[in-house]
Amino acid sequence: xxxxxxxxxxxxxxxxxxxxxxxxxxxxxxxxxxxxxxxxxxxxxxxxxxxxxxxxxxxxxxxxxxxxxxxxxxxxxxxxxxxxxxxxxxxxxxxxxxxxxxxxxxxxxxxxxxxxxxxxxxxxxxxxxxxxxxxxxxxxxxxxxxxxxxxxxxxxxxxxxxxxxxxxxxxxxxxxxxxxxxxxxxxxxxxxxxxxxxxxxxxxxxxxxxxxxxxxxx
Amino acid sequence: xxxxxxxxxxxxxxxxxxxxxxxxxxxxxxxxxxxxxxxxxxxxxxxxxxxxxxxxxxxxxxxxxxxxxxxxxxxxxxxxxxxxxxxxxxxxxxxxxxxxxxxxxxxxxxxxxxxxxxxxxxxxxxxxxxxxxxxxxxxxxxxxxxxxxxxxxxxxxxxxxxxxxxxxxxxxxxxxxxxxxxxxxxxxxxxxxxxxxxxxxxxxxxxxxxxxxxxxxxxxxxxxxxxxxxxxxxxxxxxxxxxxxxxxxxxxxxxxxxxxxxxxxxxxxxxxxxxxxxxxxxxxxxx
Numbered sequence: 001x002x003x004x005x006x007x008x009x010x011x012x013x014x015x016x017x018x019x020x021x022x023x024x025x026x027x028x029x030x031x032x033x034x035x036x037x038x039x040x041x042x043x044x045x046x047x048x049x050x051x052x053x054x055x056x057x058x059x060x061x062x063x064x065x066x067x068x069x070x071x072x073x074x075x076x077x078x079x080x081x082x083x084x085x086x087x088x089x090x091x092x093x094x095x096x097x098x099x100x101x102x103x104x105x106x107x108x109x110x111x112x113x114x115x116x117x118x119x120x121x122x123x124x125x126x127x128x129x130x131x132x133x134x135x136x137x138x139x140x141x142x143x144x145x146x147x148x149x150x151x152x153x154x155x156x157x158x159x160x161x162x163x164x165x166x167x168x169x170x171x172x173x174x175x176x177x178x179x180x181x182x183x184x185x186x187x188x189x190x191x192x193x194x195x196x197x198x199x200x201x202x203x204x205x206x207x208x209x210x211x212x213x214x215x216x217x218x
Numbered sequence: 219x220x221x222x223x224x225x226x227x228x229x230x231x232x233x234x235x236x237x238x239x240x241x242x243x244x245x246x247x248x249x250x251x252x253x254x255x256x257x258x259x260x261x262x263x264x265x266x267x268x269x270x271x272x273x274x275x276x277x278x279x280x281x282x283x284x285x286x287x288x289x290x291x292x293x294x295x296x297x298x299x300x301x302x303x304x305x306x307x308x309x310x311x312x313x314x315x316x317x318x319x320x321x322x323x324x325x326x327x328x329x330x331x332x333x334x335x336x337x338x339x340x341x342x343x344x345x346x347x348x349x350x351x352x353x354x355x356x357x358x359x360x361x362x363x364x365x366x367x368x369x370x371x372x373x374x375x376x377x378x379x380x381x382x383x384x385x386x387x388x389x390x391x392x393x394x395x396x397x398x399x400x401x402x403x404x405x406x407x408x409x410x411x412x413x414x415x416x417x418x419x420x421x422x423x424x425x426x427x428x429x430x431x432x433x434x435x436x437x438x439x440x441x442x443x444x445x446x447x448x449x450x451x452x453x454x455x456x457x458x459x460x461x462x463x464x465x466x467x468x469x470x471x472x473x474x475x476x477x478x479x480x481x482x483x484x485x486x487x488x489x490x491x492x493x494x495x496x497x498x499x500x501x502x503x504x505x
Contacts, residue, residue, distance in 0.1 A: 071399030072398070073399075077393075077394060084391040088389060089441060089446060090446060091447075094446055094448065
């Protein structure tokens, strides 16, 4: 999916968080958003997902203004580990089947297998490790056959083996031409598959650079 | 012996049959709605709406004595007030940015005050009537009430069946629900209206003071056992129905109000499950 952000500006009451942000991605591009807490990473994601109302600037997905999109059919979202109701008594199978409008079919099974969820399929989400939870959320996002996948700090609270496994999953998804936007504290994470970096600082400034050092901020 | 005489009475008297059918329906609906209420952390809304619904019932009693119009039927007025209460809470929330929960004690206070006022304005209201409002009197369920209960139950069950996946998604992960195209505000409003409808049905059965308990205590027990959403629902319905049936039999023989007995049985079940859970945890630790 092509992504175009034009002069996006966003402020919470008095605090300017995103200041005239512009960048473009082609289908299959991998963008890593980096910056300290409170610099606008999650705000940008929330603008993308229409969880915040964009009044200054525009976001286009495949040349369509997101304000004209009523329902995201090709956007997958993987939330931060603590962004869901983790006391909710729910199993992996229930989470996935609720995210899938049809009955379990070959595609559903393929996603479950590709995320290696068979052994934990009937487990309660509360009994899973951070890495397993992330795999469940990626599977849930993939069930919508996304062309754009947005991941918000997916490695927080995840052990090193699962962080590496997640890297391999993202690499495969990139090979399928899925555009990926990854928010990460760790700038080195996925550096081998990252095409662009979007770096925010505390002053509300940003740098959009292509891997290789070229600054393409516009 | 108790059981046999209860069933003999059940076969003999219509009013016991109506009461039992109403009880079984409410016993099924209460924990299902209650599960959503608990998980969405709306327990206090349930209490607020029950008190506001009481105001509708009392105004209905007052007006139906004054003007004999069907529209002022107390049960119907209770439903109207209960639903109106949800909108009132939403409107009041808009007035406070940081103290949104203030809307609920305001609506609850208004409900209690209106109830007290219209009970005192209504002539010939005896203490038995006010007691039945507070603690319920399921044996007073009429055929008309029963038809209303069946219709509302059918509407609620149809809605929940059709929206099951969306409701579970909303309860589990509100952000994802919004991203996946669910109209979160509309669904939340629909859930609150359904809650209001169900609450107004419960007034006759367990009374205003015990409505929230009937919805929440079976769920509190089920959450300790359920390892999935489905299991939690099934356990909650099972506990609710068992407590209702036992409550009927015990209150029939002891000649006491049914509502409090049902709630006390639910609390007994909860305590037993808490002890069972503690023992199981200790055994696991020892292993």
